[in-house]
Amino acid sequence: MWRAKRLYHVSVPPISQFKPLPQFKLKCGLEIHTQLNTKNKLFSRSVNDPFRSADTPNLHTTFFDLALPGTQPLLNYEAILYAAKLALSLESNVNLNSQFDRKHYFYGDQPLGYQITQHFSPFASGGQLSLLQDIDDIDEKVKDIRITQLQIEQDTGKSLYRKCDLVTLIDLNRSNVPLVELVTEPDFENLKQIKAFLKKYQNLVRHLGVSTGDLESGAMRVDVNLSINDHARVELKNLPNTSSIMNAIKYEYQRQITIMRNGKAEEMLSKAETRGWTGSSTVKLRNKETTIDYRYMPDPELPRVALSPDVITNIQKTMPPLPDEVLQGFVSAPYFLSLKDAKILCLSSNGQGEIYNHAELQNYYVETFKFFVDGIKSRAAKMRSQTSKLPTNWIIHELLGDLNKLQLPLSKLAAYLTPRVFADFLMLIHDAKISSSSGKLLLFHILKNFQESNYDISKPVDFDSLIDEYDMRLIKHIDSSELKQICRDIIGGLNNEKLINDLVSGKKRNSIKYLVGQGMKLSQGRIQAQQFEKTFKEILNVKW
Numbered sequence: 001m002w003r004a005k006r007l008y009h010v011s012v013p014p015i016s017q018f019k020p021l022p023q024f025k026l027k028c029g030l031e032i033h034t035q036l037n038t039k040n041k042l043f044s045r046s047v048n049d050p051f052r053s054a055d056t057p058n059l060h061t062t063f064f065d066l067a068l069p070g071t072q073p074l075l076n077y078e079a080i081l082y083a084a085k086l087a088l089s090l091e092s093n094v095n096l097n098s099q100f101d102r103k104h105y106f107y108g109d110q111p112l113g114y115q116i117t118q119h120f121s122p123f124a125s126g127g128q129l130s131l132l133q134d135i136d137d138i139d140e141k142v143k144d145i146r147i148t149q150l151q152i153e154q155d156t157g158k159s160l161y162r163k164c165d166l167v168t169l170i171d172l173n174r175s176n177v178p179l180v181e182l183v184t185e186p187d188f189e190n191l192k193q194i195k196a197f198l199k200k201y202q203n204l205v206r207h208l209g210v211s212t213g214d215l216e217s218g219a220m221r222v223d224v225n226l227s228i229n230d231h232a233r234v235e236l237k238n239l240p241n242t243s244s245i246m247n248a249i250k251y252e253y254q255r256q257i258t259i260m261r262n263g264k265a266e267e268m269l270s271k272a273e274t275r276g277w278t279g280s281s282t283v284k285l286r287n288k289e290t291t292i293d294y295r296y297m298p299d300p301e302l303p304r305v306a307l308s309p310d311v312i313t314n315i316q317k318t319m320p321p322l323p324d325e326v327l328q329g330f331v332s333a334p335y336f337l338s339l340k341d342a343k344i345l346c347l348s349s350n351g352q353g354e355i356y357n358h359a360e361l362q363n364y365y366v367e368t369f370k371f372f373v374d375g376i377k378s379r380a381a382k383m384r385s386q387t388s389k390l391p392t393n394w395i396i397h398e399l400l401g402d403l404n405k406l407q408l409p410l411s412k413l414a415a416y417l418t419p420r421v422f423a424d425f426l427m428l429i430h431d432a433k434i435s436s437s438s439g440k441l442l443l444f445h446i447l448k449n450f451q452e453s454n455y456d457i458s459k460p461v462d463f464d465s466l467i468d469e470y471d472m473r474l475i476k477h478i479d480s481s482e483l484k485q486i487c488r489d490i491i492g493g494l495n496n497e498k499l500i501n502d503l504v505s506g507k508k509r510n511s512i513k514y515l516v517g518q519g520m521k522l523s524q525g526r527i528q529a530q531q532f533e534k535t536f537k538e539i540l541n542v543k544w
């Protein structure tokens with residue numbers, strides 16, 4: 001008698017209890033699809049803007065994107081250029097004679113009936129991306145992730161399933177957008193390496209300007225392949241962001257361990273399978289070996305991509321220095337940035353570049369630094385380490401904070417508060433014309449006014465009159481008895497004997513900062529903090 005096979009139920013512990021165990025060795029490889037942000041699509045002249053879908057579906061489509069009979073693909077060379085840049089930056093060998101193939105399957109958002117990809121002869125192979133402990137926050141000193149290959153292919157359209165009337169809507173704005181599929185060797189051994197690789201690769205595509213690299217919008221899509229102790233690999237799909245990627249791996253790791261511990265590995269982990277992430281668990285989509293036969297064949301309508309070695313050499317010449325080199329440059333002479341600050345300059349946090357992109361920010365910093373150093377030299381002053389920190393502190397910390405607060409794009413501001421002008425501003429602080437607390441107010445005021453003037457760049461910034469208008473000029477030569485009186489008044493006004501005793505005895509030395517803060521507030525930042533500190537110590541007879 002036929003009986004339904006009882007499904008073996010695996011009870012997986014919660015993700016929060018995830019713990020990598022040495023006896024269960026994790027091995028992972030990634031497949032990453034990256035949309036190239038070329039002007040046009042891969043095989044047609046339509047505009048490449050897959051994100052227009054929400055308001056205007058099917059806007060960017062030509063007859064070829066719709067797969068109307070009689071239309072033919074026409075290769076966009078810009079996509080080849082972008083893919084070559086990416087391949088070279090990964091030390092991958094560009095194939096001088098790659099080819100496009102048809103991968104056949106039917107789906108509503110794939111009207112050709114096949115996807116044009118590179119199966120037999122991919123665009124580039126080999127190469128690596130090195131992860132470094134200092135820069136990428138991994139546990140090992142260095143970890144090289146080998147690249148298997150990069151292939152160019154077209155993206156599919158999008159299907160929108162409407163439950164209410166059981167209708168599926170098709171949007172072809174994304175159809176035929178150029179993609180690079182990057183495949184790594186199964187070199188990853190832990191989560192930190194995967195997280196670091198994704199961040200580094202994302203930063204790389206942004207740095208090269210070949211993609212926005214955003215996971216959330218689908219410009220970058222990651223499939224994870226995972227196996228434990230040499231059992232069959234499981235491919236994880238539908239991972240929309242970094243936390244899904246991490247959680248899916250954690251879940252899958254625990255699921256497979258549970259299976260092994262229950263003696264079911266032979267039965268359940270001997271065949272490769274594809275699983276999807278539901279948000280809380282992985283579910284089987286299909287067996288790898290039973291996937292349909294795609295009937296790959298070379299696309300007869302597209303000639304081979306024949307590149308001369310000169311083309312590659314010339315592209316290599318136009319390549320910018322890679323992110324790690326740029327970072328190293330900022331931590332060494334003449335900038336001497338801390339690694340943390342250098343990372344802020346080099347690692348873009350958002351691909352859209354709304355407030356700034358890393359190239360603009362680096363440029364603004366480098367230019368300002370140059371003008372500032374010239375300013376110091378012109379005063380025949382020495383560049384002390386405290387002085388060289390001024391551009392860093394004021395750009396990376398103060399200015400970026402203000403821009404974010406005001407949602408003011410750096411590109412707009414740089415036309416008005418140019419690096420030369422910003423260096424002048426820094427000189428005001430360097431020359432002690434204004435205190436840094438006044439500087440903060442002044443900078444914010446200038447930015448806010450600029451924004452309110454609707455980005456009017458016609459009137460140049462006039463620091464001198466602004467400083468006078470707001471009465472910010474530092475009082476350098478205050479009479480010492482007058483200053484002592486101000487300090488005594490502050491102490492008297494506090495009426496806090498314990499604070500003063502603890503300060504004088506050295507128990508709570510930090511309280512001096514509080515007193516100085518009161519002084520700065522009272523003088524509206526016009527008397528220097530150091531003067532206050534000195535005077536407070538004098539009148540309190542502080543010995544430490």
Ligand SMILES: Nc1ncnc2c1ncn2[C@@H]1O[C@H](COP(=O)(O)OP(=O)(O)OP(=O)(O)O)[C@@H](O)[C@H]1O
Pocket residue numbers: 027028029030031183184185186187225226227230231232233234235
């Ligand atoms: N034993 C293994 N454990 C974990 N990952 C593995 C293992 N063997 C291979 N992989 C990874 O599986 C991935 C294979 O990707 P590839 O694109 O070559 O084939 P695929 O997944 O079969 O094809 P498709 O592109 O149709 O998904 C690579 O990232 C590779 O590193």
Ligand SMILES: [Mg+2]
Pocket residue numbers: 031223235
């Ligand atoms: Mg795969």
Ligand SMILES: [Mg+2]
Pocket residue numbers: 031181183
């Ligand atoms: Mg693949």
